[in-house]
Amino acid sequence: MEKVLLGFAAALAVGLCAIATGLAQSRIGSAGAGTLAEKPELTGTIIILLAIPETMVILGFVVAAMILYL
Amino acid sequence: MIVAMSKVEIIGPMELLFPVLDQVRSLGMFQVEQDMRGFVDKEEEKAFQPVGLDKKTLTERLYFENLSARIDQLATFLPKLPLRCSYLEPQSVVATVADVIDKHTALCGGLCRLQDTLRGEREELLRQTAFLDALEPLFRTAGEGMGLDFIGVSLKSSEAVDPLYQLISRLTDGAFAFVTANGPEGTVIVLITVPAGLAGQVRDVLNGERIPELVFPASIGQLPFPDKVKKARQRISDISGELERINAELQRFAARWGPTYHCVREWVLDRLGLLTTTVAIHKTDFCFFIHGWMPSPDVKKLRAALNGHFCGRVIVEEREVLEEEMDAIPIAIRNPPYFRPFELFSRILPLPSYRSYDPTPFIGIFFPIFFGMILGDVGYGLLLLVGALVMLKLFRTRRNLHDAALILLVSSCYAVVFGFLYGECFGGSAGGWSLLKKTCVIERSRSIMPMLAFSLSIGVVHITLGLALGLWSALRRKAARESLAKFVSILMLLCLTALAASLFTPFPYPVRMTLNVAVLAAIPLMLLTGGLLAPLEMMKNVGNIISYARIMAIGLASVLIAQVANRFAGLTGDVLTGAVAAGLIHVINIALGIFSPTIHALRLHYVEFFDKFIVYGGRRFEPFKKTS
Numbered sequence: 260m261e262k263v264l265l266g267f268a269a270a271l272a273v274g275l276c277a278i279a280t281g282l283a284q285s286r287i288g289s290a291g292a293g294t295l296a297e298k299p300e301l302t303g304t305i306i307i308l309l310a311i312p313e314t315m316v317i318l319g320f321v322v323a324a325m326i327l328y329l
Numbered sequence: 330m331i332v333a334m335s336k337v338e339i340i341g342p343m344e345l346l347f348p349v350l351d352q353v354r355s356l357g358m359f360q361v362e363q364d365m366r367g368f369v370d371k372e373e374e375k376a377f378q379p380v381g382l383d384k385k386t387l388t389e390r391l392y393f394e395n396l397s398a399r400i401d402q403l404a405t406f407l408p409k410l411p412l413r414c415s416y417l418e419p420q421s422v423v424a425t426v427a428d429v430i431d432k433h434t435a436l437c438g439g440l441c442r443l444q445d446t447l448r449g450e451r452e453e454l455l456r457q458t459a460f461l462d463a464l465e466p467l468f469r470t471a472g473e474g475m476g477l478d479f480i481g482v483s484l485k486s487s488e489a490v491d492p493l494y495q496l497i498s499r500l501t502d503g504a505f506a507f508v509t510a511n512g513p514e515g516t517v518i519v520l521i522t523v524p525a526g527l528a529g530q531v532r533d534v535l536n537g538e539r540i541p542e543l544v545f546p547a548s549i550g551q552l553p554f555p556d557k558v559k560k561a562r563q564r565i566s567d568i569s570g571e572l573e574r575i576n577a578e579l580q581r582f583a584a585r586w587g588p589t590y591h592c593v594r595e596w597v598l599d600r601l602g603l604l605t606t607t608v609a610i611h612k613t614d615f616c617f618f619i620h621g622w623m624p625s626p627d628v629k630k631l632r633a634a635l636n637g638h639f640c641g642r643v644i645v646e647e648r649e650v651l652e653e654e655m656d657a658i659p660i661a662i663r664n665p666p667y668f669r670p671f672e673l674f675s676r677i678l679p680l681p682s683y684r685s686y687d688p689t690p691f692i693g694i695f696f697p698i699f700f701g702m703i704l705g706d707v708g709y710g711l712l713l714l715v716g717a718l719v720m721l722k723l724f725r726t727r728r729n730l731h732d733a734a735l736i737l738l739v740s741s742c743y744a745v746v747f748g749f750l751y752g753e754c755f756g757g758s759a760g761g762w763s764l765l766k767k768t769c770v771i772e773r774s775r776s777i778m779p780m781l782a783f784s785l786s787i788g789v790v791h792i793t794l795g796l797a798l799g800l801w802s803a804l805r806r807k808a809a810r811e812s813l814a815k816f817v818s819i820l821m822l823l824c825l826t827a828l829a830a831s832l833f834t835p836f837p838y839p840v841r842m843t844l845n846v847a848v849l850a851a852i853p854l855m856l857l858t859g860g861l862l863a864p865l866e867m868m869k870n871v872g873n874i875i876s877y878a879r880i881m882a883i884g885l886a887s888v889l890i891a892q893v894a895n896r897f898a899g900l901t902g903d904v905l906t907g908a909v910a911a912g913l914i915h916v917i918n919i920a921l922g923i924f925s926p927t928i929h930a931l932r933l934h935y936v937e938f939f940d941k942f943i944v945y946g947g948r949r950f951e952p953f954k955k956t957s
Contacts, residue, residue, distance in 0.1 A: 303677035310932045314872075317879045321781065328778045 269323035276319025283312035331687045332624045332661040336650050339619040339635070341643035346380070346610070346617045350603055352638055353619070356631060357954030360659055361621045363609035377611040377618065390604045393597045399430050400594045406437035407583040415588035419596035426593045437582060444575050451568040454561050461558040478528035481543040482535065484517040493519065493540065500534055501527050599955055606953055622659050622950065658683040661950035668693040670732035674931060680947035684806055686798065688939055695791070699930035701743025703884045704922050705773065706891065707765070708755035710744030712919060717741055755915060756891020774888050780881040788877025789826050792870060793819055795941030802942055814858035821851045822870055873937040879929050890918045
């Protein structure tokens, strides 16, 4: 039972963070697409901005790893 | 790397101003500054006057500006052809060009306008031909007769046919013929034949009902309906011939005159550049003074060139750069050949300020390592290496793609090296390959926590290096408080890292106690030097270090996808199907393996690392040089 709960907790840690990252990326993505239509020279900056919210899911992953392996 | 710049003053007799400017421009290493502040003492400023343009020079400048604008206008009429080299000396033909350019512009402009008119007419005729094609069989049905008039209309859909029929029937008391045919894009073409006396009334009513009659271009508008089709086709053919003739004439003109106009334009722009720069120069009663910036290593070259050319009559003097001028120094960036391709990534960022650092060498050192650590697969690395070599061969002349290929080449080498260390080849573990077994240090897919600790320790090193560079930068700027704040941050970060490590590895009690005391002592020091926001800054640093966990996380995702591909191949039960399925998944993984490590390695630099020590806001070094 404890193993199941640990697995569930780890899944929650990654899953919720992934949803949050997805939401943030969808907004940045749509704004970025609008920006690129006007200023294509900002492609690099937009790609970097798009990668920024991934920190959340990385943190979620670290927490999940700690739940499962520590 | 940011090139050291020198504040330079060039002094010479007034009569040598233009020859000196021409020489400086041909060397292309000096940026002229209009502002005299910092170059001359305040008390002496009154003795200097800007070199105003005399009447003759001003006339010359206006003449060249006008000529350049007229050449540009003529160029808009000419087709873009590869230009041959002009053998004429531009200066000798400027006057001739100025004389004939209006005639040429009128000729080419007239041809272009005629071309536009003919194109418009042809397009209109082509559009009408579609309707005429539909109308042609209707004439045969309607027949020809004296005293009859034909009205052609186009309806959007067949539903409008019946109401129109009723309307015409009412207007003509049944004295009409009404035939329909399908037109282009779902329209219905209707030909109405009515007695000539009723035609006007029918047209008025149709206009009132907003049913437009088909209108034909003037060239065929007056013809009887049956002749329209024939005439329209004939006209389209004539127009095409005429357009070809005009195009050939314009091409002949461009081939004959284009090179001359091009070389005259280049010469005029060069001359204008010289005259425009003159405004930024100052003079006394006898001398001119040119102030500006140039790369320090080039000062000797400039001095030698001017000495040689003007026999020591022109002096090049280096001035002391004042503290308050540091932010105004233009930024020139020159990197060794290995780092140069990585400028592709640093160009995305704003220019650093003069006392800060060029990000290119840091990207050049750490980016391929991070890329290799994330991808870390011998097979993938070798494939990317081959891909990079092919790109290098294909894109020799396209700078950005060539640079990208060089970056991929270096990064794929690191991917191969880390592939050996991880013991991975196309996701296969070290167990299956004897060579990989020997070189394997850690298996990523089975050592999650050690890899996480490794990634975080990379983060600690990288962030601490960033803070140390920030400390050095603050010391160079003589910002004592900022330096102390950076130093305390480094101390705090290292103590926290050691304390975190002590949770996993037993540390001796005195060491642990010392660390605790150091952290407690650093907190008030941090608040004193960094203000109330300092703890938040420290939290940000810790968050930045945790962000380096992506090195392990994305690498793990890559190796797991590769393993899934291999298992998938085994599950199919057929060699060919398995190979195709595995190959497809591996191809997707390789594509992700290029994109993902690039984005994340760059992000670690731009967001986490450079934030610690690079100050942006420099202005680009733009030397005075020939435009052509």
